[in-house]
Amino acid sequence: MEIDFSKNNDGLVPVIIQDSKTRKVLMLGYMNKEAYDKTVDTNKVTFFSRTKNRLWTKGEESGNFLHLVSIKNDCDNDTLLVEVTPAGPTCHTGTDTCWAEENTTNYGFLSNLEAIIADRIATADTKKSYVASLLANGINKVAQKVGEEAVEVVIEAKDNDEALFLNESADLLFHYLILLQAKGYKLEDVVSVLEKRQK
Template sequence: MEINIEQLSFNEDGLIPAIVQDANTGIVLTLAYMNNDSLLKTIQTKETWFFSRKRQELWNKGETSGNKQEVKKISFDCDADALLVQVYPLGPACHTGEETCFHHALYENEMPSHDIVHQVIARIKDRRENPVEGAYTSYLFEKGIDKILKKIGEETTEVVIGAKNNDKEELTSEISDLTYHTLVLMELMGISIGDVKEELKKRHIKKEGQNRE
């Protein structure tokens, strides 16, 4: 793929804002700035490099903390004056230890649904690591794989029944139950949502290639 940085519009200081997004979850991790050199280094090393306006020098995210960011895709907006850098983070993006620098809510009408799966996964993981008496998720982990598989079997059957009944509300509920129990199994077996997405991506790319033959 040919890379033409000249089509970008840097500001009077030779900088362009770069929004960094988790390629797996879609969560915005941080906003930083790049100049021509840091952008080139980012592309060459496949790690994020930025320009510090305070120190007036380049810096590599995670160079000291180890929380590097593997770059997967860089896009620019319609005015060519802002970048979207999609990455696989190898640790928290924020120096405070938070996953994202945007962890302070200024206004919230309701919880956005786009990242609910990842929030459920985080809750499942926490219930496994820090069991809570009376919590259903902790109960599942306590009982082990046989109980979890039994529930997945039951929920799968109920999904089929919901579909046969042509009841959208019932089917939606049962699919949600099946998804939750599947996520519990994934946590138990050490499979991440990223692993599943990668497998789906490989299958999609393979099929796309076959269609072109």
């Protein structure tokens, strides 16, 4: 990997630290050539600390190491993206990230939809919420609805109406997310099973 440590007079390049699983950005640091070499040699992320004016391995005092997964160079060869497995909080303040964010997996819109479903379940207003009214009928009714939607997806898969197929697929996914929460699970639990199967 060609890294241009000479672009800045101090010989440092910015390093973006990202959790390899959750994809959350955890922190920003700086490396010189020596810090980069030590990171690669030890598989523990080492920075050049501008305040301490020395090499600094994240976790050397706290034990919250950043275990190296991969290093990628940007298009200008002067910024690194380092994917890690963190051993505990990343920030010195004790938070998961240096932006005080929780380091959890986020599936974008699907995570937002899960939060809406959880909110509707919590409010339990069966007159205003379809989700609450479906759950009020019991787990068997929720499971039955998932089965009905699955059959409709199969039927539409055999036809040529792509819009109808996608709409039925959306209905299936929506009801499946309801069923997951009714059983006490979330999408990340299913993803975890799939990840284990991949190995």
